[in-house]
Amino acid sequence: MKVYKFGGASVKDAAGIKNLAKIVSEESDNLVIVVSAFGKTTNALENVLKSWLSGEGKYTDLLDEVYAGHLLIIKELFGQESEAKGKIDVSFALLRDYLLTVKWGKYDFEYDQVVSYGEIWSTIIVAEYLKSNHQEVEWVDIRENLLTDDRYRDANVLWSESTKRIQSIFDFRKERIYVSQGFIGGTADGRTTTLGREGSDYTAAIIANMLDAECVVVWKDVPGILSADPKWFPEAQKLDEISYREAVEMSFSGAKVIHPKTIKPLHNKNIPLYVRSFLNPEGKGTVIKFDATLRKIMPVFIRKENQILISILPKDFSFVMGDNLSRIFHSFITHGIKVNLVEASAVSIDVCVDDERAKIDVLINDLKTEFAAVYNDRIEMLTIRHYTPEAMTLITEGREILLEQKTRSTVRFVVRQIERFNGSTA
Ligand code: ASP
Numbered sequence: 496m497k498v499y500k501f502g503g504a505s506v507k508d509a510a511g512i513k514n515l516a517k518i519v520s521e522e523s524d525n526l527v528i529v530v531s532a533f534g535k536t537t538n539a540l541e542n543v544l545k546s547w548l549s550g551e552g553k554y555t556d557l558l559d560e561v562y563a564g565h566l567l568i569i570k571e572l573f574g575q576e577s578e579a580k581g582k583i584d585v586s587f588a589l590l591r592d593y594l595l596t597v598k599w600g601k602y603d604f605e606y607d608q609v610v611s612y613g614e615i616w617s618t619i620i621v622a623e624y625l626k627s628n629h630q631e632v633e634w635v636d637i638r639e640n641l642l643t644d645d646r647y648r649d650a651n652v653l654w655s656e657s658t659k660r661i662q663s664i665f666d667f668r669k670e671r672i673y674v675s676q677g678f679i680g681g682t683a684d685g686r687t688t689t690l691g692r693e694g695s696d697y698t699a700a701i702i703a704n705m706l707d708a709e710c711v712v713v714w715k716d717v718p719g720i721l722s723a724d725p726k727w728f729p730e731a732q733k734l735d736e737i738s739y740r741e742a743v744e745m746s747f748s749g750a751k752v753i754h755p756k757t758i759k760p761l762h763n764k765n766i767p768l769y770v771r772s773f774l775n776p777e778g779k780g781t782v783i784k785f786d787a788t789l790r791k792i793m794p795v796f797i798r799k800e801n802q803i804l805i806s807i808l809p810k811d812f813s814f815v816m817g818d819n820l821s822r823i824f825h826s827f828i829t830h831g832i833k834v835n836l837v838e839a840s841a842v843s844i845d846v847c848v849d850d851e852r853a854k855i856d857v858l859i860n861d862l863k864t865e866f867a868a869v870y871n872d873r874i875e876m877l878t879i880r881h882y883t884p885e886a887m888t889l890i891t892e893g894r895e896i897l898l899e900q901k902t903r904s905t906v907r908f909v910v911r912q913i914e915r916f917n918g919s920t921a
């Protein structure tokens with residue numbers, strides 16, 4: 496069996512869903528299809544949530560817009576009356592009811608209860624459409640099968656119980672194709688959780704791991720994984736095959752093609768991941784696998800924007816290595832701040848993290864009795880894998896470099912952000 500994953504951009508309208516159906520009809524193997532919320536639905540639901548939490552009545556208008564968007568797609572796919580419309584109406588009613596009757600609790604918890612609906616709606620519509628195309632299809636509610644802990648918005652999968660459930664629900668006895676949700680899961684006591692923004696790739700990898708899939712195919716609006724973001728470097732080239740290691744390093748450095756957590760479950764079972772274009776399904780795309788070589792080793796450029804560089808200094812001038820180091824990192828972990836780069840000297844440590852100001856303020860406050868902290872904001876981290884002198888000049892020319900870090904294969908520059916970056920070659 497294979498796992499296919501379709502992201503929001505591939506199912507942003509009726510034409511996208513028809514295209515999905517065509518791609519699926521050309522596959523004769525057993526399939527689990529993992530789908531994200533349509534288009535920008537997740538962002539729209541985040542706005543509904545924000546509005547609801549702030550006590551505005553306006554959230555209902557925002558939700559009506561989301562409903563209208565889904566209805567439009569349903570009408571284009573099925574005409575006036577359909578099973579899909581009935582099911583979507585029931586599901587929207589559940590959410591409206593929740594928002595009316597529940598006195599809201601913790602933000603992360605409410606986020607998951609509300610924002611997770613995007614994937615429920617998209618999968619209902621996709622499954623109904625495939626059924627109407629004479630495909631044998633079953634819709635699966637992943638919340639009852641992919642069990643997680645209760646770390647809302649960043650839930651951890653409970654592997655052994657989930658594996659049992661996933662293997663028994665996706666057994667291919669009655670149906671050849673299953674459609675289920677990316678990004679979401681559920682706790683043992685029936686609460687909905689999410690795995691982190693853009694987490695549907697990760698879901699596909701988890702399911703593939705548990706079912707020992709032959710491969711995962713992620714269908715995207717790009718021809719494959721490129722050597723740079725083409726908006727940044729128009730001369731970016733497609734990479735035909737890369738190793739798991741390369742993929743992890745790239746996504747960790749900020750490449751947006753694949754969610755960083757996706758690779759581990761695939762690596763552990765040696766399952767290849769194909770990134771292919773839904774606009775050009777004939778194209779070969781990129782394969783991420785165990786024994787891949789970056790055939791001609793070319794520089795790969797990655798840019799991570801909206802960073803903060805924090806310097807932390809023990810107030811008593813003690814060495815930063817040793818106890819201080821574990822104290823500092825423990826604090827990053829407890830506040831849920833992911834570290835993108837670390838550089839230590841004798842009496843200070845520099846850390847580059849995403850600019851999530853509220854969390855950072857709490858962290859600095861937490862450390863302030865023992866440590867002084869200074870930071871630079873509005874910066875970005877530029878990474879080159881397989882760097883060359885020319886590649887380094889290309890991205891740093893004229894930039895103010897705050898920090899540079901080099902290993903045998905990778906160089907990183909922390910530089911000030913500039914509003915419009917013109918990175919094309921001279
Ligand atoms: N719909 C979710 C998001 O936009 C998950 C995903 O697309 O992977 O973050």
Ligand code: MG
Nearest residue numbers: 503531532537
């Ligand atoms: Mg999405």
